[in-house]
Amino acid sequence: MLGGWGNLMHPGREVTDERIERLTDGAVLCRGLGRSYGDSALPPPGVLDVATTIKADRFLSFDDRTGELTVEAGARLHDVIWAFLGRGWFVPVTPGTAYVTVGGMVAADVHGKGHHKNGCFGAHVTHLLLRTADGRMVRCGPNKEAQLFDATVGGMGLTGHLHAVTFRMQRVPSPWIYQESERVDNLAAFLEGLRAAAAAWPYTMGWIDCLSTGDAMGRGVLYRGRWATPEEAGRRKTPRPKARVSVPFSFPNWALNRLSIKVFNALIYRGHVPRAKRGVVHPSDFFHPLDKILRWNRIYGSRGFTQYQCVLPRAVGSQGVHRFFERLTQLGGASFLCVIKDCGPQSRSLLSFPMEGISIALDIAINGQTQTIVDALNREVVELGGRIYLAKDAFTQRADFEAMEPRLSRFSAVRRRYDPALRIRSRQSARLLDPADAPATVHSSNHRGVDSPDGPQGGTR
Amino acid sequence: MSGARVVLLGGTKGIGRAMARILSQRGDRVLLLGRDVDDLERSAADLAVRSGAAAILSARCDLADPSTFAGAIAHAEEVLGGIDRVVVTAADFATQEELEATPDRALALCAINFSHTVAFCEHARAALARAGGGVLCVFSSVAGERGRTPVVIYGASKAGVTAYLEGLDHRFRRDGLRTVCVKPGFVHTSMTAGLKPPPFAGEAEQVAAMAIKGMDRGTPVVFAPSIWRWVMLVIRNIPRFVMRRIGF
Incomplete structure (x- = not known):
């Protein structure tokens, strides 16, 4: 398996x-x-x-x-x-x-x-x-x-x-990152903040508390960063890879539930004091904060989880993004982490995910409702003219994907x-993706290498 | 000890590859020996790009062909200006079933893993002595600790290596030679690809780091992962009639 x-x-x-x-x-x-x-x-x-x-x-x-x-x-x-x-x-x-x-x-x-x-x-x-x-x-x-x-x-x-x-x-001018982070109160302020930061900063992203509702919907923390100058890096030595811990076993499936997620999200938001912070940070803390915890996917337990990531075109404005989050709240989607990022223009590649607009990524634990939630979110994304990220997807249906692409x-x-x-x-x-007339199984054998000149893989070297 | 002149036989793959990366990245002068010239060049490039070193040297040496040993060691001695450490990770592997089915295959494995390895180490030992002693690090296996059903022939070839290295230690330690006998348990490498991993399976990077620590300290026997020291302590002391009964 x-x-x-x-x-x-x-x-x-x-x-x-x-x-x-x-x-x-x-x-x-x-x-x-x-x-x-x-x-x-x-x-x-x-x-x-x-x-x-x-x-x-x-x-x-x-x-x-x-x-x-x-x-x-x-x-x-x-x-x-x-x-x-x-x-x-x-x-x-x-x-x-x-x-x-x-x-x-x-x-x-x-x-x-x-x-x-x-x-x-x-x-x-x-x-x-x-x-x-x-x-x-x-x-x-x-x-x-x-x-x-x-x-x-x-x-x-x-x-x-x-x-x-x-x-x-x-x-890069130094191996360290100069970071500013700031608590943001709601979605409109968030989108504005991302937009403003994009003009001046090479790196931006935001973490959103997706369980906040009403006026506080879309509250979170906005991060901006750039490479530190040699002066800012000062006498710090070259950073080394960070020590890591591993999640040793799958958590029970009930460990991550609406309440624990709510507490966790509130802690991140309230824990960000003072309201605005700045300083020189380790590049791994900036780019790969979750890498400190190996196998963190085990916190979702044996049921597993999916990540839903979509991008909504700039034209939908903050109302469009708002509508997406409202739909998510209605559906009861509770995400441990929700990440928001404004994207630049679409690339020339034929299936590349980003387009000019707002990308939203959230984790959803697998349960009986997952397919319904993904389908409903996809319907919003289709209507708003956005699309989903294949590298995250396990639930999107073919008709929805075709409508997005x-x-x-x-x-x-x-x-x-x-x-x-x-x-x-x-x-x-x-x-x-495969056309309906594609052969179900092209190879007569499951084993790789049966038609290779080397013959089946041996155990010698 | 960084800046050491290290020769690795088998450094293009698996644990040897991982060791070569750690050694070159910390500033040791690494020379790769292997049988496939194209593969050697790619691995030499890998080490040079990763470490930022000017160039990594390599030369052809095939553990299946003892006529290549003297020339390879002499070449390494010449281009490095002497050898401080020699590492042998290269070896042959086949399942007990394969070896039983083809006696020639068994003969080749025993030759590569034991007699050729000893012959190579004799050349290496002489070169190390000329540079004042040095470290000889050879990969044996926990399979050599006890005759066991699934690894009768492979295990015997590794038992020979283990005994040889212990003998070298006793005979040449006072002349400055340090021998390090690494006994890995099951490690996820291409050598073990397709086999079902037992408990305590290790990763190449982890075993490589332990072997290097053993070389730096001159530890005569390194079990990797270290849990195998205790597993093998138990297995060595199981009476034969019990071993026979459990078919382990």
Whole structure:
């Protein structure tokens, strides 16, 4: 059995190998560190093996004039960050956790606190090396096999198996972050604050207490940050990776309930004293606060959880965002963490998630109501002209997704051109993307590598 | 001890890869030995990019081919200007069923894991002695602690390595040689891919860090993860008739 970060389990088995050429030979799907929440990195029904790239994690080259770094697809973002921060470099984009692979960052075209300035990760990728469904190795980039590139960035691994990724690192003036945070009383003030911060700050995001209602709806804490100047960093030494603790076992399912979530959210909000804070902070505390707790997904218990993340276009204004939160409150959706971020323009990639507007992410524990809640939220998102993030999704229905994604036919056309038989699929693609006439199971065997010249994987080295 | 001149046989994969990363990142001068030149170059690039070192050296050496040993050690000695530490993580593995089905396969595994490993270490030991003693760190296994049903042949090959390293320790310690015999339990690597992980399964990074700590301190025997020290203490003392009965 195998799950995403949300711990919804399905049949599946991870296969790993240091030699990525051997690993992806005949593979139906690649998977990285399994941090997508839903079923993006799970094999489609009828297939068991998924090729996990985490042992193919070598850094291949770095050019310290241009900042161009090439790594194997399984390289961990955490390793990239800590190998380079002390040398004055940082990744152009990081999602909210550093425990992702660079291949996964391309597949989900991840965004972060800097989206309004830096765009998605794909905007900084200069080359990709991938194995398409016919087994060929293809190099692509923004100006080379550009359609394949645009479909691969954000394409959830469905256009081919990534072997290597080249992207541009960014110079930073110091390895520390200067952060300001501020308590905000309601949604309108929040949206205004995000907008104002976006003009002056490279990194912004907000945490919202989604259980607050009425005038206080959308209260929370707004964070702004930038790299500290050498003067601000002062005599601090180069930061080191933070110590981590692990959640040792799954919490009982009742541990996170409406009341405990309410208390937790109120504590964050009320605990933010004084009202506005500023200072130099560790980059992990700023970019990856939850990474301090390994396996935090266990707090949701064995039932698992899903994350609902959508983006609403700027045009809907604060009334639109308000309407979304009202619907969420009506549905009784209680989220442990709710994160809000204003996004910059949509990228050229065909299935990339962000668009100019407001992104909202919230966790929902799995219970009998989850499908109903997701369906209802999706209906709001469709009406408001927004869309959902595939890397988080496990519940969206095909008709809703199609209504959100006018770009889908272009993506499918490129995918079909490189993979006419749809050999590369995921549980998510079977649910949302694969055409109805797609073969249920292309491979006669569940076992990867039966048609590979190496033969089945041996145990020797 | 950083700045040491370290030679790793098997440093492109698994635990060896993890050790090479830690050593090069802390400033040791690492030289990789392995059988696949292309793979060596990729791993050397990985270490250089991660550590910011100018270049990482590598040379071909195949544990399955003893004729490559002398040349590889001599080359390493020459380019590094002497060798302070040698690490051997390379080894062969196959399940008991595979080995029983093909006696030639069993012969090859015993040769690689025992006689070739000893021959390589003899070359390495001589080179370490020329630099004044040094540390020889070799990966054995908890499988070598006791003859057991699922690892009869593999375990025997590792028992040989364990005995050899203990003997070296007694014979050459006064000449300055430190031997470190690492006995990992089950570790998630490509060597064990497809096998069902038992309790206390370890990760390559964790075992690598423990082995390096053992080298720095000159610890003769390192169980990794350390729980195996106690598990094996129990297993070594189970009477044979009980072992036979439980088929462990």
